[in-house]
Amino acid sequence: MLTVLQVIPSLDTGGAERSAIDVAVALGRRGDRALVASEGGRLEAELASAGGTLVRMPVESKNPVTMALNARRLARLIRSESVDIVHARSRAPAWSARLACRSTDVPFVTTYHGIYAEKGRAKRLYNSVMAAGDVVIANSEYTARLIRERYATPAERIVVIPRGIDLAAFDPDAIDENRRAALRQAWSIAPSERIVLQLARLTGWKGQRVLIEALALPPLAGRADLVAILAGDAQGRDAYRRELEALADARALSGRVRIVGHCDDAPAAFALADVAVVASTEAEAFGRTAIEAAAMGVPVAAAALGATEETVLAPPRAAEAERTGWLVPPGEAAALMHAIDAALSLPGDARRSLAARARRHAGGFSTEAMQRRTLAVYDSLVAERADSISKR
Secondary structure (H helix, E strand, C coil): CCCEECCCCCCCCCCHHHHHHHHHHHHHHHCCCEEECCHHHHHHHHHCCCEEEEEEEECCCCHHHHHHHHHHHHHHHHCCCCEEEEEEHHHHHHHHHHHHHHHHHHHHHEEEECCCCCCCCHHHHHHHHHHHHCCCECHHHHHHHHHHHHHHHCHEEEEECCEHHHHHHCCCHHHHHHHHHHHHHHHHCCCCCCCEEEECCCHHHCCHHHHHHCCCCHHHCCCEEEEEEEEECCCCHHHHHHHHHHHHHHHCCCCEEEEEECCCCCHHHHHCCEEEEEEHHHHHCCCHHHHHHHHCCCCEECCCCCCCHHHHCCCCCCCCHCCEEEEEEEEHHHHHHHHHHHHHCHHHHHHHHHHHHHHHHHCCCCHHHHHHHHHHHHHHHHHHHHHHHHHC
């Protein structure tokens, strides 16, 4: 039986958190033990139902003293629970985890989940821990290239494992009318209204401003039936939310831009959407919502940054016959407007064909594939360690 300790700051919304839970589920299903050192959050119940164990620890702290204490705490945990693998999913806890692994001779795995800003040598050093694992998991080909370019990490230490989605959950046929109706009521959606959905936390680089500006341009500005749903946790950014509300008011869109907060039912949200938007102004390391939309057969209008060129198929990188959405220059409201308009204007047959292509494309990004490949990394490292010990 394998014991794996994942280390992540919190268990709230986000791709890293979702991946940690998915891996815990896979470990439990196989009869292994899943420990998660974290400050906890809304996903705690899911971890418990998967048979995982939360070890509450202040690993979110960037205070050097706390990080050093966390390294000692993790080392004690590794020894007391006979941990076989430590898997870090964020920078501050990764430094503590790396020190703990060195002192206990346990393999250290990292997943490079985000495109971290690097302003100066100190920040690059801080970020570099995510490329220092015995195995470094990159969540896209784009991320793998970035790791090699930034840190000269040997290619043989990098494994590309895209973030996975639950294809059974993100299935149009699995969404009943009650779930759709619940969101329509919560978001005050009339039957005649068409929906542009941006499912992303409220933060500037996710590009909510760009979407609002795009909706203010003709012909979208003249479409009284068009509603934009901005669904995402503000995570304390109340000033940014107020800024978005003020921008919508200034563009005469206050009734058509609805900021609805965190959405607990993403599949039903996409089931209501006529087009999904990924308007990020900084590179997405993966961009899970583009694949979630594709799995639901929803066309995507996305900024051509980072891994969106892997998750959204569009000319010129893909043939027109392979199109699953539109890729546009980041930050350009006019280009985003044209992409949304094109998606909304698809005739019925063309939309159905695009939806079928999108679902086929999404099939390559399943949770099951991510789980299987991640557990294979663990198994390989444990076998290598056992072989090394036997030769001493």
